[in-house]
Amino acid sequence: MRRVAVVGAGMIRFGELFDKGYKDMVQEAYLKCLESVDKGIVPKEIDAGWLGCYYETDGQTTGLMADHLGLLEIPWTRVENACASGGDAIRNAFLAVASGYYDVVLVVGAEKMRDVPTNMFGWKGTEKSRDFIWDYPIGITGAANFAMHAVRHMHEYGTTKEQMALVAVKNHKYGAKYPYAHFRREITVEDVLRSPMVAYPFSLLDCCPQTDGAAVILAAEEVAKKFTDTPVFIAGASTGQDRCMHMEKEDMACFPSTIRAARRAYKMACIENPTKEIDVAELHDCFTMTEIITYEDLGFCKRGEGGKFIEEGQSELGGIVACNLSGGLKAKGHPIGATGVAQCAEIFWQLRGEAHVQAEGAEVGLTHNIGGPTAASCVIIYRVC
């Protein structure tokens, strides 16, 4: 298969964008993406488009993209894979370019999270992110779902609420310097511990916010040179799945969907030792413990040592793998479909030395999403060459 590179990336500031509609957001992100291409690009150079989104905000997904971006003459696909929608949209676009059929494609990730209708169960669409028949009616919402994993990890490995809080503190520290972040302020361990309980062991500041947002990426293969002298290549990508119902999960202290996605993405990218080879990573810290468990699932540290990993600063700048230098979902925000695409934008900037909080000399990056009943993950590996 031929190689595929990222050649441009644009995103808008995440947040509660009550003054912007869905169409405004995607147009703004798309235009920023076009402008970001070093040697310039015109819309007619784009061969196809992919949209990663979880909700159908504003209506029919692909028609709205084609219509409101003025890209009627290319085929569009919408990919949905719970919170891994953005990552999986990139993966499908990547495979399509790798096939040799398309040279230049656009990936848009977008979500309108705040001013959308709620349904009879509360937050619109929560029920569709897990087994609707069995798990949802017994109260397994997003927070409850991840909380059960967290409690199990605490029980098995002695991971503490303080260690979890450190994830939020770290990510807010970086988010404070990130111009696109929803929350641009630092917080302390005390702040996290004192914030109201959402679902034990998650206090409010253990949870990522529900933000609006949009992000755009352009990927191409060796045509890349036409657009930039510093492309960033996609070296491996996979989604991973797991059982939907929590009663059927065999090990609650890990995420098998991430383990499966990582195993295949590492193999594709020829990564043998993640701790030595991966310089920078954007992880799906929807809840603080999710980031801790993900360190382990991705092989950044041994099973059960995720708490120690954050405590020792190994996921900080200068540590073993610098994680979430964008502020992560916790501070930057989590507009579902946009999340994976924005992670790609951040790694693109990191590997080109253009990031806001830069991991100096970073050459290999990783993005990770996990969603639904922890049954859908996506891992993508990027390289400078």
Added chain:
Amino acid sequence: MRRVAVVGAGMIRFGELFDKGYKDMVQEAYLKCLESVDKGIVPKEIDAGWLGCYYETDGQTTGLMADHLGLLEIPWTRVENACASGGDAIRNAFLAVASGYYDVVLVVGAEKMRDVPTNMFGWKGTEKSRDFIWDYPIGITGAANFAMHAVRHMHEYGTTKEQMALVAVKNHKYGAKYPYAHFRREITVEDVLRSPMVAYPFSLLDCCPQTDGAAVILAAEEVAKKFTDTPVFIAGASTGQDRCMHMEKEDMACFPSTIRAARRAYKMACIENPTKEIDVAELHDCFTMTEIITYEDLGFCKRGEGGKFIEEGQSELGGIVACNLSGGLKAKGHPIGATGVAQCAEIFWQLRGEAHVQAEGAEVGLTHNIGGPTAASCVIIYRVC
């Protein structure tokens, strides 16, 4: 890009399957598909999965597939593209195999249409199939949407309700012989004309039913020989888009999304003269007039002559292009995500000489979907070699 073939296909009988859940349907279709492979296949030979669906029946889409088909060890993607979801799932799977990364992939199309909750607007999810902000609130539902196109076609070209009725009569005639069809009975022009009005000019029998259903396909490239001596190759595939809002459509008497999808799919498959080269087609007859306009959009006849085309029997067995020998959406049914995948199954059978109503010697087939505010289409071309 390397070639990709269909090597197996299975589907369940469409209908109002109140006795079957979503999980039952996909399992049954999947098992039938496995059994259909001439030289046999075992699940571990499948490298990746795609699901085409429009609703998230039962909850988190990819996790449910992985879980309930026992395919946890492969990556899964859900593709949604309105009524073209099934076709576009096949297209994405096709491109992924063409890339060289996967050898054997599974595509599942499934929808539970009848015993699902309705929302405050009536039929669950109608609003998400058009512009939710502008078009939907003024009453542009599925039938109203297509009805406007029909009225314009009648006005411009003199197409009649009798000609439209002939589409329903033809498709019911074939559907009566199709073991998987929702409606297995013939109807007359009189029946159609006398049935209650839904949205002028569509009477009840101009409209396809809302059925449950599921269908499954396996696609692979030259590894195909391992599975069958008579693979059916995918020669071209594209989606096509159009403006979302009806007030912005420039020509209501055609479907530009279909024209765009067909242009690209024909180019990819090197089809220059559809009337001479395409033997058999499965068209998206969600309403009778949709099939008539589609004859024109696909180049089966000249613009405005679709009414004459059906009247002269050119879309019948023995005509210029035999259309909807499965009964089409009108008689077979239209479980959205399953529709495009079931069309692929039918063309697979046609090109292998195994169809229930067989177009003798058929070597080139076409499938077509159109959905949402007629803003999303998918056209796929199949060849025996």
